[in-house]
Amino acid sequence: MEKQETRRDFLKKTAIMAGSTLLATQLSWLRGYAAGTGGESDKKVRIGIIGIGSRGHLHLLHLLTIPQADIVAVCDIYPPHLERAKRMTENKAKGFTDYRKMLDQVKDLDAVLIATPLHTHATITIDALLAGKQVFCEKSMAKVPEDALKMVQTALQTGNLLQIGHQRMFNPKYLRAFELIKAGQLGNITQIRAYWHRNSNWRRPVPPGNVADFADPQMYPDMEHFINWRLYRAYSRGLMTELASHQLQVANYILGSYPTEIMGAGSINYWKDGREVYDNVNLVYAYPDGTQVIYDSMASNKHYGLEEQIMGPKGTMELEAGRMWSETPPSAPGILQLINNIEHGIFDDLPLGGASWIPDKPVEDKGLPILDEKLNDDGTHLELEGFVHAVQTGEKYRDLLAQGYYATIASLLGWESMVTNKVVTMPEELVLKNI
Ligand SMILES: NC(=O)c1ccc[n+]([C@@H]2O[C@H](COP(=O)([O-])OP(=O)(O)OC[C@H]3O[C@@H](n4cnc5c(N)ncnc54)[C@H](O)[C@@H]3O)[C@@H](O)[C@H]2O)c1
Numbered sequence: 001m002e003k004q005e006t007r008r009d010f011l012k013k014t015a016i017m018a019g020s021t022l023l024a025t026q027l028s029w030l031r032g033y034a035a036g037t038g039g040e041s042d043k044k045v046r047i048g049i050i051g052i053g054s055r056g057h058l059h060l061l062h063l064l065t066i067p068q069a070d071i072v073a074v075c076d077i078y079p080p081h082l083e084r085a086k087r088m089t090e091n092k093a094k095g096f097t098d099y100r101k102m103l104d105q106v107k108d109l110d111a112v113l114i115a116t117p118l119h120t121h122a123t124i125t126i127d128a129l130l131a132g133k134q135v136f137c138e139k140s141m142a143k144v145p146e147d148a149l150k151m152v153q154t155a156l157q158t159g160n161l162l163q164i165g166h167q168r169m170f171n172p173k174y175l176r177a178f179e180l181i182k183a184g185q186l187g188n189i190t191q192i193r194a195y196w197h198r199n200s201n202w203r204r205p206v207p208p209g210n211v212a213d214f215a216d217p218q219m220y221p222d223m224e225h226f227i228n229w230r231l232y233r234a235y236s237r238g239l240m241t242e243l244a245s246h247q248l249q250v251a252n253y254i255l256g257s258y259p260t261e262i263m264g265a266g267s268i269n270y271w272k273d274g275r276e277v278y279d280n281v282n283l284v285y286a287y288p289d290g291t292q293v294i295y296d297s298m299a300s301n302k303h304y305g306l307e308e309q310i311m312g313p314k315g316t317m318e319l320e321a322g323r324m325w326s327e328t329p330p331s332a333p334g335i336l337q338l339i340n341n342i343e344h345g346i347f348d349d350l351p352l353g354g355a356s357w358i359p360d361k362p363v364e365d366k367g368l369p370i371l372d373e374k375l376n377d378d379g380t381h382l383e384l385e386g387f388v389h390a391v392q393t394g395e396k397y398r399d400l401l402a403q404g405y406y407a408t409i410a411s412l413l414g415w416e417s418m419v420t421n422k423v424v425t426m427p428e429e430l431v432l433k434n435i
Contacts, residue, residue: 072106199299
């Protein structure tokens with residue numbers, strides 16, 4: 001693996017020194033980082049990983065490079081994944097197929113990382129919190145809002161850490177953008193458009209085997225459902241919980257709120273292959289201040305890729321591309337201005353403020369980078385360092401938990417709006433009272 005961003009690189013790149021910037025004073029996990037600049041603690045954190053498929057495998061690779069992380073146990077119901085994980089730890093980690101046994105039997109287990117399919121997150125997280133463990137759970141939190149709420153409540157009741165895998169909150173490019181936005185660079189944000197487009201069937205190859213040999217056949221009727229759980233409603237909310245949740249989290253954070261009304265339309269309009277989740281979703285999220293987030297995701301065209309476009313009266317940012325534009329860029333020197341005018345056919349005398357017949361033209365310049373340096377981490381390594389740091393120091397990152405929670409709720413209410421064909425209002429009982 002390439003050299004990862006370290007906490008120190010991170011602090012340098014984002015220029016977040018103890019308490020000196022807006023974000024560091026607002027975000028608990030950045031305060032934690034800033035406070036750690038005086039020296040890293042050597043205290044080892046004993047971690048068990050539950051679910052070592054695609055994402056869990058990546059997390060294990062990262063954790064093996066973090067000196068304070070001690071992977072003492074690995075758990076997966078699928079034997080090939082469990083064996084691979086044990087090998088990766090050079091058989092130092094004890095293997096389990098039942099996470100409850102892992103929670104019971106591993107002595108001094110400090111923390112667990114959960115990267116199982118969505119429908120299992122709530123039960124495993126709540127069991128782990130009740131067993132006294134600090135928990136990192138991948139997004140989205142749960143398949144239904146009530147379970148996500150129970151997860152938060154259990155974290156608060158037990159006083160344990162529950163961190164949700166929203167790595168953009170640790171990505172220096174995003175943090176820099178947030179800082180500029182909060183400082184007013186774009187003016188008050190008036191609209192966010194976000195999308196995630198792919199052109200693939202989103203299927204994984206199904207290996208041979210009998211699912212009943214290792215999993216409950218009531219839960220998974222065959223290997224197809226076990227491997228491609230994302231495509232079926234018993235386990236997943238498809239594009240909403242797998243992709244949209246990341247971008248809705250970013251929108252919520254930028255707007256400093258959560259959506260109160262949601263309207264959406266979803267369909268399976270291309271991959272009519274037996275899947276049960278939409279391959280095409282379009283939603284409008286309305287926020288209390290009148291701002292809207294316009295969201296769409298599809299699986300049959302990748303031309304526009306993925307992006308979060310943040311717009312205000314003073315400028316625009318594209319967070320995935322990492323670029324920003326001013327609405328009033330400094331004027332080009334005379335000759336360039338002239339060429340530009342000729343190219344755009346704007347040459348005659350114009351009334352002040354522009355003529356009504358001039359079409360609104362998109363900005364064509366490349367804008368400025370949000371962060372000068374190129375990153376080799378999307379925030380995943382840093383969020384894991386952040387998790388280890390929190391377990392070492394006893395920090396709880398409750399503001400980060402609220403981000404994970406409202407991102408999940410926004411994804412799930414969007415799903416509800418699409419399946420019911422109704423405008424969905426945020427229910428009062430889902431609003432967190434104590435974070
Ligand atoms: N943050 C991100 O960018 C990101 C990226 C990819 C996936 N994810 C999330 O990670 C989670 C896992 O996704 P994935 O792509 O790795 O799925 P996956 O199917 O590749 O892996 C899931 C693993 O969990 C195991 N498993 C299932 N039930 C289990 C149980 N009860 N106990 C122990 N192990 C169990 C499976 O055998 C499998 O190995 C999902 O919630 C997904 O949304 C997050």
